[in-house]
Amino acid sequence: MTSNDERPPNFLRRLFWLGVFIVVLFGLYSAGWFYLADKVKSEAGKAVAEFNGNGIEADCVNLTVSGYPLSFAVTCDSLAYQDDSRNVAASLGSLKAVTHITQILSPGADLQGPLRTSVPGMAPLWIDWDNLRANVKLSWPLPRRVSLEAEALSAQTDPADGTDPVELFSAGTAVGELRPNGQDIDYAGSFTDLEIDPGAIDGRVLPPLDG
Incomplete structure (x- = not known):
């Protein structure tokens, strides 16, 4: 093999550090996604819990957050709201709300x-x-x-x-x-x-x- 066929050491070093940078960046992104997913789930749970009390019951059954790595999807098997003091009640089938990372301000939801x-x-x-x-x-x-x-x-x-x-x-x-x-x-x-x-x-x- 001639010297013209050999990769320069600087090129291999830059390639190595590029790979390291990509791995670290992906790791940080993954950690951020799961942190935000956990935050969304906990805040949604708190919002539902705040409704409950004084004759009001609200529920989002089996609340889950999924969609890694390119989107966030919040799903509930069913939704329910009941206010005994006003004699008002409503229930709904499943909910799936999705927002993509590239369109974070344009969420959509499918309701059953x-x-x-x-x-x-x-x-x-x-x-x-x-x-x-x-x-x-x-x-x-x-x-x-x-x-x-x-x-x-x-x-x-x-x-x-x-x-x-x-x-x-x-x-x-x-x-x-x-x-x-x-x-x-x-x-x-x-x-x-x-x-x-x-x-x-x-x-x-x-x-x-x-x-």
């Missing part, structure tokens, strides 16, 4: 139904969907945008009390967006194939609506 609600003066409701996604553009002090998009959205009275449920409405899609506007909040929304059950409007029959 049904949403069940109980409020004084109203029949308990059962709201369900095939897909429901929420997206947020974070800013300070308020988000720049909060949007919801649902497919195959429907609502009926909750059959849990043993009575036959009353169908209320169904829609092929429903989209809504909230934006702060000074001291106000602007809302824009749309829906397709909205069908309102005649039983919910005193027997009147309406055609499918878009709006």
Whole structure:
């Protein structure tokens, strides 16, 4: 082998230190990710615990944080809230909220139904969907945008009390967006194939609506 084929010692040394730098940098990143994941989980647990007391119960069942190394994913098997003093209750299926490292200020969440609600003066409701996604553009002090998009959205009275449920409405899609506007909040929304059950409007029959 001629001298022209040999790697200069300085090149090998620089290559070695580059490898060391990459390993150290990855180790620091990994430590930071797991520290932040633990912090997110503990703060979320504290937030849920702060709701509890004085007749209020809140729960995020099986709260977990995952997604290493390129994202954070917070999941709950189910969500529940109950306020005995106001006789208000709500429950929801699973929640998965994800934010990617490259888009840390744009988290998104997928929610599974049904949403069940109980409020004084109203029949308990059962709201369900095939897909429901929420997206947020974070800013300070308020988000720049909060949007919801649902497919195959429907609502009926909750059959849990043993009575036959009353169908209320169904829609092929429903989209809504909230934006702060000074001291106000602007809302824009749309829906397709909205069908309102005649039983919910005193027997009147309406055609499918878009709006």
